[in-house]
Amino acid sequence: MPDQIYLRPIGTTLSPQSEEGDCIRLAGGMAYAHRFAAILRRDGEVVERWRFTPATVDDVLGQLPDALGAEAEAQWANLRMAHPPIAMGARTVRLDQPQIMGILNVTPDSFSDGGKFLDRPEEGRAHAAAMLEAGAAIVDIGGESTRPGAPAVWEGDELERVIPAVEYCAAMGAAISVDTRRPAVMDAALHAGAHMINDVSALRHDPRSLELVAARACPVVLMHAPGAGDDLHADADYECIMLDVFDWLRERRDAAIGAGVARERIVLDPGIGFGKSVGENLALINALPLFHALGQPLLLGGSRKRMIGALSNEVPAHERLGGSLALAIAGMNAGVQLLRVHDVFETVQARNIWRGLRDAALTDFSDVPA
Incomplete structure (x- = not known):
């Protein structure tokens, strides 16, 4: 090497x-x-x-x-690179400040809110509308749980879950990301009004995904996960977690560019919680600024993750708001552009206070008497 x-x-x-x-x-x-x-x-x-x-x-x-x-x-x-806004249909998402991606799970078994919006389009629609009203820049729709041990989902079931959600979010004028690793779902979702693909396998699950994303010229999130097959959490073996993930994301970035995906449409995600111990997750979060050296916008998905429970007396997922906000603020301090969260209202409020503090810091009051 x-x-x-x-x-x-x-x-x-x-x-x-x-x-x-x-x-x-x-x-x-x-x-x-x-x-x-x-x-x-x-x-x-x-x-x-x-x-x-x-x-x-x-x-x-x-x-x-x-x-x-x-x-x-x-x-x-x-x-030092300033990234241009992400074009998402009629909307653009600026990357000169942290932006919030709100999660809409239409699954029966996601670790946090599985089943809440499955087969209940009126509740899913209301949840999406509430996230947008609270300040979410993007709604991220997922039809398959990727928690450890979750069974693989049949493509037809995933389509039945995801497409109606894409359609009612598109009717609201939302910027829409779809969390999927299957090219048929990607294609159908883009036709239904989605704008971005968020692939937890970094376009490895199906070789057709690279060609599809390149042909559709859509933004794409490439996330680190060690597993190459259905189990994304498998085969985790790191010598230095931050450098290994850096090298892996660089390889996937280059593979996407080599397949025809425009570099300015690629977002990278270090994959918090995917095949990583609590200590490895903490090391990655502390090292987040390093990943800007890859030259792509960054996405952080730490909301309600297992590591919060592990550090908080094993509190259940719905009681992890404080930990989720702590991780979001760590991401903001590291310059992360996109924060994928369940609790949009609270995270937007935290972001706005953080932004106010940053703006105020640009004016030096050190010489003003108390």
């Missing part, structure tokens, strides 16, 4: 003036980073680490071998 270089932001700040301008605006958002680590990996092991700031970046990158230097320069540019 050739040597690999990774540029990880390790110090954030509230504003440029806090560091006398020696910082960058992370991925064009509302988070700023001023300290970084260049990590050299050889044969799966981290062998060297250099710390730097924007003022000293040239000194560090200039001492790298040519091959690593080019990759490091690309990652440095990616960390």
Whole structure:
């Protein structure tokens, strides 16, 4: 395995003036980073680490071998990249601040709200409308549970669950994402009014998915999961969770681009909870700023996940609001652009307060007497 270089932001700040301008605006958002680590990996092991700031970046990158230097320069540019809005039909979703993706599960067995909206279109419609009114930028519709141990769903059943939900959300004018790994469901959902594909298998489950997404020219979320078959949680074996997931997402990004998917339409998701221990999930969340070096918008899906229960006396899924908000705020602080959540009203409110604090930090009141 050739040597690999990774540029990880390790110090954030509230504003440029806090560091006398020696910082960058992370991925064009509302988070700023001023300290970084260049990590050299050889044969799966981290062998060297250099710390730097924007003022000293040239000194560090200039001492790298040519091959690593080019990759490091690309990652440095990616960390500073401002992403254009995502076009979703008549709507556009800006990525210069965190946006909320509200979850609509039309399944009998999802870990949090399975069965609540299945075969109850009036309740599903009301839930979608409430999420949009609360400030969700996107509604994410899923017809298959991907929790550990969940049985695979027959394609016909998934279509019967998902398409009516897409149609009533489309009638509201919503920006719609469909959480599926089956090309037939992707195609039917896009025809019914969906705009984005959110694939937990990163377009690996069916080789036709890559061709379909490229042909339909739609935005797509590629999520990390270690399992290659029906069980997405299987085959988890990591040497360094953050770097392994980084490499995996880079490979899937490049595979999608090679298949004809436009780079500006690709969103990446580190896959919190999929084939990862509590410790590995925590390490990934702490390392979220690193993934901006891949040059794509990021999605974080930590809402009501099992790790919250594990750290909170095993509280059931519907009692994990506090933990879900803590993870959402961690994502905001890391510059994550899309937050996939169950509790839209509360998360939008938290985002708005967070945004207000960030805006206020841009005005330096340090010289104003108390």
